[in-house]
Amino acid sequence: xxxxxxxxxxxxxxxxxxxxxxxxxxxxxxxxxxxxxxxxxxxxxxxxxxxxxxxxxxxxxxxxxxxxxxxxxxxxxxxxxxxxxxxxxxxxxxxxxxxxxxxxxxxxxxxxxxxxxxxxxxxxxxxxxxxxxxxxxxxxxxxxxxxxxxxxxxxxxxxxxxxxxxxxxxxxxxxxxxxxxxxxxxxxxxxxxxxxxxxxxxxxxxxxxxxxxxxxxxxxxxxxxxxxxxxxxxxxxxxxxxxxxxxxxxxxxxxxxxxxxxxxxxxxxxxxxxxxxxxxxxxxxxxxxxxxxxxxxxxxxxxxxxxxxxxxxxxxxxxxxxxxxxxxxxxxxxxxxxxxxxxxxxxxxxxxxxxxxxxxxxxxxxxxxxxxxxxxxxxxxxxxxxxxxxxxxxxxxxxxxxxxxxxxxxxxxxxxxxxxxxxxxxxxxxxxxxxxxxxxxxxxxxxxxxxxxxxxxxxxxxxxxxxxxxxxxxxxxxxxxxxxxxxxxxxxxxxxxxxxxxxxxxxxxxxxxxxxxxxxxxxxxxxxxxx
Numbered sequence: 001x002x003x004x005x006x007x008x009x010x011x012x013x014x015x016x017x018x019x020x021x022x023x024x025x026x027x028x029x030x031x032x033x034x035x036x037x038x039x040x041x042x043x044x045x046x047x048x049x050x051x052x053x054x055x056x057x058x059x060x061x062x063x064x065x066x067x068x069x070x071x072x073x074x075x076x077x078x079x080x081x082x083x084x085x086x087x088x089x090x091x092x093x094x095x096x097x098x099x100x101x102x103x104x105x106x107x108x109x110x111x112x113x114x115x116x117x118x119x120x121x122x123x124x125x126x127x128x129x130x131x132x133x134x135x136x137x138x139x140x141x142x143x144x145x146x147x148x149x150x151x152x153x154x155x156x157x158x159x160x161x162x163x164x165x166x167x168x169x170x171x172x173x174x175x176x177x178x179x180x181x182x183x184x185x186x187x188x189x190x191x192x193x194x195x196x197x198x199x200x201x202x203x204x205x206x207x208x209x210x211x212x213x214x215x216x217x218x219x220x221x222x223x224x225x226x227x228x229x230x231x232x233x234x235x236x237x238x239x240x241x242x243x244x245x246x247x248x249x250x251x252x253x254x255x256x257x258x259x260x261x262x263x264x265x266x267x268x269x270x271x272x273x274x275x276x277x278x279x280x281x282x283x284x285x286x287x288x289x290x291x292x293x294x295x296x297x298x299x300x301x302x303x304x305x306x307x308x309x310x311x312x313x314x315x316x317x318x319x320x321x322x323x324x325x326x327x328x329x330x331x332x333x334x335x336x337x338x339x340x341x342x343x344x345x346x347x348x349x350x351x352x353x354x355x356x357x358x359x360x361x362x363x364x365x366x367x368x369x370x371x372x373x374x375x376x377x378x379x380x381x382x383x384x385x386x387x388x389x390x391x392x393x394x395x396x397x398x399x400x401x402x403x404x405x406x407x408x409x410x411x412x413x414x415x416x417x418x419x420x421x422x423x424x425x426x427x428x429x430x431x432x433x434x435x436x437x438x439x440x441x442x443x444x445x446x447x448x449x450x451x452x453x454x455x456x457x458x459x460x461x462x463x464x465x466x467x468x469x470x471x472x473x474x475x476x477x478x479x480x481x482x483x484x485x486x487x488x489x490x491x492x493x494x495x496x497x498x499x500x501x502x503x504x505x506x507x508x509x510x511x512x513x514x515x516x517x518x519x520x521x522x523x524x525x526x527x528x529x530x531x
Contacts (some may be wrong), residue, residue, distance in 0.1 A: 002119055010116040031127065035110070036376060038134035041382045042103040044146035049095055050391040050514050051443070052421035053146040057098055060084035064414055072235055075243035075442045076465050079187040098146045106143025112157040113348065114476040118166055120313065121356050126356035128371055135378030137265035137274075137339075137385045138347060144386060148188050150345040154347045155185040156195065163199065166221065168204075168213035175221035177236040182225025187232060191327055196222065198322035202315060206492040213462055233441070244447040245337035256328060262340035263347070264383030266388075274377045280376070281357030286310065288360030303360050313356055320349045357406035391514035393420035399506040400474050400517050407471030411464055413491050414452075415443050416482035417476050430467070434460055434484070434491060452484050461494035473499060473521040482516070495521050 049057070060081045073382040084101060091097040108132050117129030133139055142149035157179040185192040200222050207215035229236075246451050247512045252324040259268045264275030286309040291302030309317040323346045343350075349451035355372075361367040396417075400410060408429070412418040415433035422431055422440035431440040435455035437442050464473055477492055479485045496502055499521040 005043075007417055009361075012426070014291065021110060029129065034131060034379070035134055037379060038110075038140070038382070040109060040377075041140050041386055042143040043096070043100060043108045044196060045099065045386045047390040047512075048394050049098070049146060049394070049423065050420050050421060053098070053414055054080065054423050055144050055442055057088070057093055057423075058419065060089060061093060068235060070442075073237055073442070073446050075239045075245070075445055076148070077232060078234070079184060081108075083151075084146070099144055102145055102147065102150040103143050105154045108113055108141060109150070109154040109157055109348065110141070112154065112161060113351070114354055116157055116161045116164075117355055119161065120316070120352065120411040123357055125355050125359065128358050129352050131371065131375050131388045132355050132378070135375045135382060136263065136351060137271075137378060138263045139351075140382040141385045142341065142344060143200070145300035147341075149341055152185065152189045152192065152344045153348045155181055155192075156345060157352075159185055159199075159366040160319075160349060160352075162220050162221075163203070164200035164317060166218045167203075167212070170214040170217035172217075175217040176224075178221030179224035180230075182222045184225075185345075186226065188230040189342070190236070191342045193484030194326040194330060195323045195345045196226070198326055199319050201256045202318055202322065225349060234392055240446055256338055256343065258325060259340035259343045259347075259373065261349070263270045265378075265385055270381065274374070274381060277374055277377075278350070278354050281370075283481065284357030285353035285355070286313055287314075290360055290362050299383065303362075313353070316349060316353060320346050320353065389510055390396060391425055392508060392510070392512045392516060393473075393514065395509070396421045396476055396516055397424035400429070400476075401506070403520075404429055404474065405471065407469065408474060409468040410466060410474045410476065411470060412440065413474045413488040414478065414481050414483075415440075416481060417478060417514070419443065420514060421476055421516075432464065432467075435487065449483055452487055455487060456488045457487055458494050461491055461498055464495070473523065474505070475502075475519040476516050477519055478516045492519065495519075505522045 018450045037405055057075065059067060059074060062070050062085075064082070064085065067085065068078060071078055071081065073256075084098065087101045088098060092107060109132060113133045114130045118126035119126075121463065137152070139153065142153070159178070162174065162177045162181055165246040182196055186196060200219065201224070203215050203218045206212055207219060212258070220245070221388070258267070260279055261271040261276035262275070263278055264271040284303065284305075287306050289304050289306065289310065291304045308314075324343075327339065327345075329340070358367055359370055361370050400421075406408070410425070410431045411433070411434065411444055412421070416429065418433045418440035419442060425431070433440055433443075435451050436444060473494060473495060475492060477488055479489050483487075492502070502519040502521055504517065505520045508515035508517060
């Protein structure tokens with residue numbers, strides 16, 4: 001037998017062919033394993049629900065006729081809340097139960113991503129798109145969060161696919177699909193307005209330039225979808241004036257730029273490294289191509305960057321980056337927040353561009369290695385995302401429940417700490433929130449800054465003291481929330497003046513996103529002896 005052959009089932013096979021066949025057999029197994037791990041990660045977050053998630057549950061569990069009114073005090077469109085309402089009727093309000101809805105949306109996005117990737121770049125791009133989305137720590141995070149962001153990613157992918165299909169083969173049915181997905185997207189998150197606006201403008205430009213029938217059908221579909229938003233428009237306008245994002249810092253481009261680290265798993269060196277790798281792939285997806293050797297085989301080992309985006313992906317690049325700039329301009333005009341999770345409206349398109357960027361990497365081991373590196377790093381970061389504590393509410397609740405007695409009062413300053421903790425406290429514990437004495441399960445964002453600024457801190461402390469009488473006052477407190485920092489510091493001082501020295505029942509610990517200190521103020525008749 002020649003030296004460059006090996007026996008397989010009694011027959012001589014060239015070693016090179018044998019190795020290629022073995023790699024080909026291992027590839028589906030590797031892809032399958034990655035997808036299974038990615039699916040498991042979408043249902044295995046360990047953290048308790050944090051503020052936004054509990055707020056979502058509180059609104060969604062209202063009677064159907066009151067959900068819209070509840071959202072007037074929050075600041076979001078209604079679709080996810082109605083879906084969650086029926087989901088909770090079937091599966092309950094437990095932490096894993098309510099998060100599973102987003103997990104299903106996250107899984108459903110994967111086959112849609114495959115279809116979109118195949119349409120844009122063939123089967124290799126289809127699998128690259130699917131693997132990048134499946135292992136993305138950003139996608140995993142919001143597939144494990146009881147919020148609308150995984151739904152937004154799914155609808156964005158479906159909408160992009162529907163628009164492309166309609167542009168190529170326009171039919172009334174395809175236009176209706178565009179319309180349905182447009183309406184659902186607009187009713188899922190307000191940043192979809194920027195994506196729909198940018199896409200509509202680009203399609204309108206194409207229609208005006210070419211008279212394309214497909215473009216006309218897309219515009220009709222999007223227009224029909226926008227009609228579905230009209231009944232919600234009065235609530236949107238009320239929210240724009242009275243709720244917006246009062247907890248946010250002034251909007252800036254840094255808010256969007258920080259999404260790069262979030263796409264990599266968080267604001268750490270590893271998160272930035274993975275996020276920048278994905279960003280570079282996005283640039284290659286829009287502007288890069290493999291360099292060709294003299295024979296034109298595309299195997300020169302070089303990457304060529306074009307001045308303008310490649311024609312095949314130019315619409316996708318334009319829609320993605322126009323949405324980013326529109327959202328930045330809109331946030332600056334309105335003073336609304338720019339936070340990475342809002343970019344879920346374009347994140348799925350970002351992933352598609354990154355997958356297309358792999359086409360610019362020389363074919364063969366270099367391209368495979370680049371994809372494998374991003375996938376492995378993404379899986380590792382996703383494990384960290386699942387393990388990360390999003391709130392210290394369990395520690396806070398335990399610290400109070402272990403020592404609270406009948407007659408004790410729990411106060412929250414700011415009220416943003418209340419939903420996550422109150423969900424875990426035993427029934428029967430009296431709880432109040434600063435600044436409006438509202439129910440602890442939900443924050444009322446209507447004119448929030450004005451209520452904080454006009455709150456009488458001394459009166460609040462005095463009333464708490466009177467209500468507690470000879471019981472303890474437990475203050476769940478933080479000065480890390482910009483709008484309420486000075487008021488909460490003043491409230492703490494007022495309680496010290498009223499009740500005497502405080503005891504620290506719990507210090508913040510770890511790296512949880514939502515942290516608090518718990519102060520214990522003893523009963524008045526105990527005075528210093530109780531301390």
